[in-house]
Amino acid sequence: MTQDRLFSRQAGASLLTVLLVLVVLAALGAAGWWGWQEFTRLKSEKSSLADQVTTVKGELASQRAQVQSALSGLEKEQAKLAAQMTKDRAALTDLKSGGQRLWLINEARALASLASQRLLLTQDALAARRLLKAADETLARLDDPAVLPARKALALDMETLSGASQVDVQGMVLRLGALRELVAELAVPAEASPPERDTPDVDLPWWQDVLDRMPVTVRRHEGAVPLPLSGEQASLVRLTLDGSLQQAQLALMQGRAEAYGQAVENARSTLEQWFRDDDPRAAQMQATLKEMGGASVAQALPQIGNGLAAIEALKRKEGGA
The missing domain is CATH 1.20.120 (Four Helix Bundle (Hemerythrin (Met), subunit A))
Incomplete structure (x- = not known):
């Protein structure tokens, strides 16, 4: 009996010890698992915090760059303002001194x-x-x-x-323009067309009849001036007279007295040489140009x-x- 009890006690003690060991092992396992979970969570939080720190550093760097840029712009504006103030001060000093x-x-x-x-x-x-x-x-x-x-x-x-002298230069320019309007109405000695012959004249040689029918009339001019003129020659003379009058106008407007006198003299010479003396318009134009040519435009247009x-x-x- 005594041995059985002793055996039973020893078996109970062994079982209790095993249970205690199992309980301790379970507790250690639970503690290890919890510790691993906590380690994993802390590691994840650390990584997240590191990312946040990096982002914050980037934002701080960007803000620092913006602040530096603003400070640089402000310094430039201050420098420009200081330069303008210096310039204004110098201008004021210059104004005061002369x-x-x-x-x-x-x-x-x-x-x-x-x-x-x-x-x-x-x-x-x-x-x-x-x-x-x-x-x-x-x-x-x-x-x-x-x-x-x-x-x-x-x-x-x-x-x-x-x-x-108070010469009406503008009025003279207008008078010359009126004379230019009359140039087309002036009479120029023009050649007449040869008479037409339907039948040849038996009293004239045959070569004379051929010459009379040709478009070019053979004529001798004993005087110095080849008159009468053809239609083209008369137009050329009118253009020459108009050009002289226009030069006189331009010389008046430019204040060139010598050129004006020469242009008026050229117009008078053209009238005298080429236009008919019995034409009242030509005579009127000659008298007008003589009067205008005598005007003292040299004094009317002084040089200053x-x-x-x-x-x-x-x-x-x-x-x-």
């Missing part, structure tokens, strides 16, 4: 140039003189002896315009420019200073 002087000289130069152009285009001496007077008044605002030579030259030009040249010299001197 910039207004150069501005007034430029204004006077523009007025003198406009006066020359006005006289050339419209032959309006009074308007050109008013422009020169405005240029002189502009220079007078400088109150500086250095501008006296330019003012003296302007005064000379103004006196030249004041002394110009001394004042403009003196102002330009003054401007170059100021620019060099």
Whole structure:
């Protein structure tokens, strides 16, 4: 009995020990599985955190680049503003120290140039003189002896315009245009057509009858001028007269007195040489050209420019200073 009990106790102790070992092993297995799961989860979270850190770093780098670009643009704007302020300050200093002087000289130069152009285009001496007077008044605002030579030259030009005879140049141009309209009506000595013969004249040699029927008429001219003229020659003479009148118009509009006188003389010579003396229109045109040729266009169209040249010299001197 005693041995059986002892055996039973030993068997129970062994079984308990096995159970304890199994329980411990199960606990260790459960703990290992849980630990592995936690390790896997932590590893995944770490990888996700690493990706987030990389994204955040990229965003920070982009923001840093944008900030640097904005700072660079701001620095450029500040530099530009500083340069503009320096330029404005220099312009203000120049204006205080004499910039207004150069501005007034430029204004006077523009007025003198406009006066020359006005006289050339419209032959309006009074308007050109008013422009020169405005240029002189502009220079007078400088109150500086250095501008006296330019003012003296302007005064000379103004006196030249004041002394110009008041010839109606525009009216003369219109009168020449009216004469050009009459050229087509002037009578030119023209040759007559030879009489037609239906039958040959027995009293004339046969070769004379052949010559009379030819389109070209053989004629001798004993005078210096080959008159009468053919139709083509008469048209050419009219074109020559019209061209001389047109040259006279152009010379008047350009203020070239010598060229105007030569063109009028050429027109008178053409009339006298080629057109019939008994034509009242030709006689009227001769009288008109004689009257217009005697007009003092040299004084009516004076040459100015001394004042403009003196102002330009003054401007170059100021620019060099």
